[in-house]
Structure formats: structure tokens, C-alpha cells
Amino acid sequence: MPIIRVELFEGRTTEQKREYAKALTEASVRVLGIDAGAVDVIFSDVRKSDWATAGVLWSDKPKA
Amino acid sequence: MPIIRVELFEGRTTEQKREYAKALTEASVRVLGIDAGAVDVIFSDVRKSDWATAGVLWSDKPKA
Amino acid sequence: MPIIRVELFEGRTTEQKREYAKALTEASVRVLGIDAGAVDVIFSDVRKSDWATAGVLWSDKPKA
Amino acid sequence: MPIIRVELFEGRTTEQKREYAKALTEASVRVLGIDAGAVDVIFSDVRKSDWATAGVLWSDKPKA
Amino acid sequence: MPIIRVELFEGRTTEQKREYAKALTEASVRVLGIDAGAVDVIFSDVRKSDWATAGVLWSDKPKA
Amino acid sequence: MPIIRVELFEGRTTEQKREYAKALTEASVRVLGIDAGAVDVIFSDVRKSDWATAGVLWSDKPKA
Known part of the structure; x- marks a missing residue:
């Protein structure tokens, strides 16, 4: 107690x-x-091809 | 809000x-x-060897 | 297969x-x-007092 | 990114x-x-009657 | 190690x-x-009104 | 019902x-x-380099 779980982009x-x-x-x-x-x-670790925001995979988003 | 998490067989x-x-x-x-x-x-993604239903790994189940 | 988990504000x-x-x-x-x-x-269901973005609980954020 | 989830005793x-x-x-x-x-x-929040360590619910453990 | 999480109907x-x-x-x-x-x-604990299988909440399913 | 999720060290x-x-x-x-x-x-499966107790990754802990 507590258990802290962190989902973050791999890398x-x-x-x-x-x-x-x-x-x-x-x-x-x-x-x-x-x-x-x-x-x-x-x-x-979460791959960018496994995480979407606003319906778009992060692997598909243009780089800032 | 919301966060939707989907566990599904790899592949x-x-x-x-x-x-x-x-x-x-x-x-x-x-x-x-x-x-x-x-x-x-x-x-x-979940491997079929990491998911069991009824106590049997899906990787061990006979193909339908 | 699949299992879909949805965390959303209560209400x-x-x-x-x-x-x-x-x-x-x-x-x-x-x-x-x-x-x-x-x-x-x-x-x-997640209470607004249990969810923070940018370090601020949603229950503390001014209404839009 | 990231999403941090914290399970802790209620209270x-x-x-x-x-x-x-x-x-x-x-x-x-x-x-x-x-x-x-x-x-x-x-x-x-997790109730002490919903969390066990070493096979014993925390609600059953003697107070330290 | 390990951490075992069990989601089950309340009650x-x-x-x-x-x-x-x-x-x-x-x-x-x-x-x-x-x-x-x-x-x-x-x-x-999960309420039957928070769990759906085949698109139907368990709270809506006819009793067996 | 129920769904049992087990996080354990890989291997x-x-x-x-x-x-x-x-x-x-x-x-x-x-x-x-x-x-x-x-x-x-x-x-x-969780890698020992992805799990910390007391602030120290298990991959960094001296073997018992």
C-alpha cells in the first residue's frame, strides 16, 4: 500500500x-x-501504435 | 475522461x-x-498463453 | 476477448x-x-476528487 | 501520457x-x-476488507 | 510479487x-x-449495472 | 465473472x-x-526493471 501503476510511452x-x-x-x-x-x-510501456487520443493513434500523429 | 482500456488477443x-x-x-x-x-x-495485447478461460490457456484450446 | 474497461467521471x-x-x-x-x-x-466511475490532470483535482477546477 | 493510477487504503x-x-x-x-x-x-480507494497480503485481509490483521 | 486483482460482482x-x-x-x-x-x-466489486456482456448490462439480463 | 488479473515477474x-x-x-x-x-x-509479465519496491527497481536489488 499504495500500488502506483504508470502507463507511459515506450522509449x-x-x-x-x-x-x-x-x-x-x-x-x-x-x-x-x-x-x-x-x-x-x-x-x-505503451507503444504509440497502441494509444489513441481523439480517435487517432499517436503513431499516426504528425510530429510537433 | 474517459479512458478506455482494451485487452485483446495479440495479432x-x-x-x-x-x-x-x-x-x-x-x-x-x-x-x-x-x-x-x-x-x-x-x-x-495479450498472448493466448497468458489468458485462460475455464482454467485452460487459450493457447492450449483446440482450434474451433 | 476483448475486455473493455472504461474509467469515467461518476454521474x-x-x-x-x-x-x-x-x-x-x-x-x-x-x-x-x-x-x-x-x-x-x-x-x-471515478469521483472528480479522485482524478487530477496537470496536478489539479477536477473537483478543484473552476467550471468552464 | 503518462497515466498514473494509485491504489491506496480508503480513508x-x-x-x-x-x-x-x-x-x-x-x-x-x-x-x-x-x-x-x-x-x-x-x-x-481500496477497503481494508478488499485487500489481502499473505492471504489475510488487512481488516483482519491485528493493529500494530 | 505477484499482485492478484479480482473483479467480481458486488454482493x-x-x-x-x-x-x-x-x-x-x-x-x-x-x-x-x-x-x-x-x-x-x-x-x-463491480455492480451488475456496470458490467455488460454481449452489449447488455447484467442488471438488464433476465434471471436464469 | 470474475476476471482475475495477475501481475508477476517475467520468467x-x-x-x-x-x-x-x-x-x-x-x-x-x-x-x-x-x-x-x-x-x-x-x-x-512485468520486467524487474519495471517494478520498484521502496523506490528501488528489482533489477537493481542485490540478489538474496
Whole structure:
């Protein structure tokens, strides 16, 4: 408790996830007043061809 | 709002997901009366060896 | 197969969900070429005080 | 992108969720280098009688 | 590890969930060869008016 | 009904998942008094570099 699940576009490095998991856990500890050991973070990579906003796959959207 | 998550057997093409995301989004707009931009669709492919019904993996079921 | 999970703000009526489930199922049948009986739709109501975008709970956002 | 889902024991106040959503979003912006507007946080309260660890519901565990 | 999430129709008693969590955990220990302490089970009650199969809400289906 | 989702570290064999799905389904049938055909089990493999506890990725933890 808590379990934090993060869906994000694939392509982030393990280094970024390492830092991100640490930051999300620290935020949980600080706000909820719990032990870090109680926090699970699970990352779930999503391909841009598997995520659509406004009915359009992100793999089909023109680059900004 | 809303977020639509679809778990489906792997093997669908990007073309099918493109059309499917569009159809799910249009249904959302029509029924809920919201902007298409408010709709996220996320596809999650599941291997037949990762999905069981009635206690049997789909990869083990005889073909119909 | 497939399982469709929809997270949406609470407040939609059963009549809307009835129509929405039907529309999402029909879209699935049409695009994937499957039987309607293979489609599960699960709605999950989310309170505006449980959903934040840009770091702000929707219950705290000024009305448009 | 990203969508952050947090399952936590029920009982947290809206004030705590407000601060928590802000903290998780700031961590996301800092680590991923994205706009805050791209971050969704969804809280899901879980009753202690709906969560078991080691096969025992938390509502049945003796208080520490 | 693992986290087991169970979506089921609302109406099950805490006594049933207590027994169910125990049974799912024991199955995990036996098959995976892990400690019971590594197993989390989370139940999520779903109203029959929030679950549709074949495009029809279970709250609308005639009783068998 | 019910749908059982299991997040576990990648590396389990199909043989283990086959046995695990069977055991989880049997537990469901026994406790809930339902038909096996009503039970879906979906496995979701998680890489150790995608799961953190106490803010540390499992891929970074020293072996026990």
C-alpha cells in the first residue's frame, strides 16, 4: 500500500525509470507519512501504435 | 475522461487498431456528448498463453 | 476477448451506460469481426476528487 | 501520457489527495521533462476488507 | 510479487473474500514456490449495472 | 465473472502459468460456487526493471 501503476510511452530508459520510481516513492512517503517499503511502483510501456487520443493513434500523429 | 482500456488477443494489425480506436472514440462522443479530444484509448495485447478461460490457456484450446 | 474497461467521471446514468455498452460492443463486433458474446465492458466511475490532470483535482477546477 | 493510477487504503482526505496528485505530477514533469498537462493521476480507494497480503485481509490483521 | 486483482460482482461477503484471498494465495505459493508474504490480493466489486456482456448490462439480463 | 488479473515477474514458463491458471480457477469455483467457464485469468509479465519496491527497481536489488 499504495500500488502506483504508470502507463507511459515506450522509449524511456531504465535510468529514467529508476529516477522516476524513486521520485514517486519519495512523494508518497512525504505526503502519506508511510514507509518507503510500503510503496510499489509498476511501469507499463505503451507503444504509440497502441494509444489513441481523439480517435487517432499517436503513431499516426504528425510530429510537433 | 474517459479512458478506455482494451485487452485483446495479440495479432490484430495496426490498421485494425486504428479503425477500432476511431470507432470506440466516436461511440463515446455520440453517447456521452463529449469532445473527441477527451477520449483516450489504450490497447493491451495479450498472448493466448497468458489468458485462460475455464482454467485452460487459450493457447492450449483446440482450434474451433 | 476483448475486455473493455472504461474509467469515467461518476454521474452518468444507467441509461447512458446501457447505450454506451451497446455502442462499444457494436464497434468491437464490426471492426474485429467477432461475436458480441465475446465482448465484456466494465465501467468504473471515478469521483472528480479522485482524478487530477496537470496536478489539479477536477473537483478543484473552476467550471468552464 | 503518462497515466498514473494509485491504489491506496480508503480513508485519505481530499486534502491529502490534492497534495499527493500535485507531488506525483511534479515528479513526472521533473523526471520525464514533459508538460504537467500531460499527466493524469487517478486514485482508487481500496477497503481494508478488499485487500489481502499473505492471504489475510488487512481488516483482519491485528493493529500494530 | 505477484499482485492478484479480482473483479467480481458486488454482493460477496467479507467471509467469502477472506476465504477466497486465502485460497488464491495458497495456490500462488504452491505453484510459484514463493512466500505467502509476497502475494497481494485486491478485490474490486463491480455492480451488475456496470458490467455488460454481449452489449447488455447484467442488471438488464433476465434471471436464469 | 470474475476476471482475475495477475501481475508477476517475467520468467515463469507456460507450464507454470497453465498450472497456475488452473489452480486460481479451481479456487474461484470452490469458494464462489460458480462454473469454471465464468472465470477468466490474465497474466501480465512485468520486467524487474519495471517494478520498484521502496523506490528501488528489482533489477537493481542485490540478489538474496
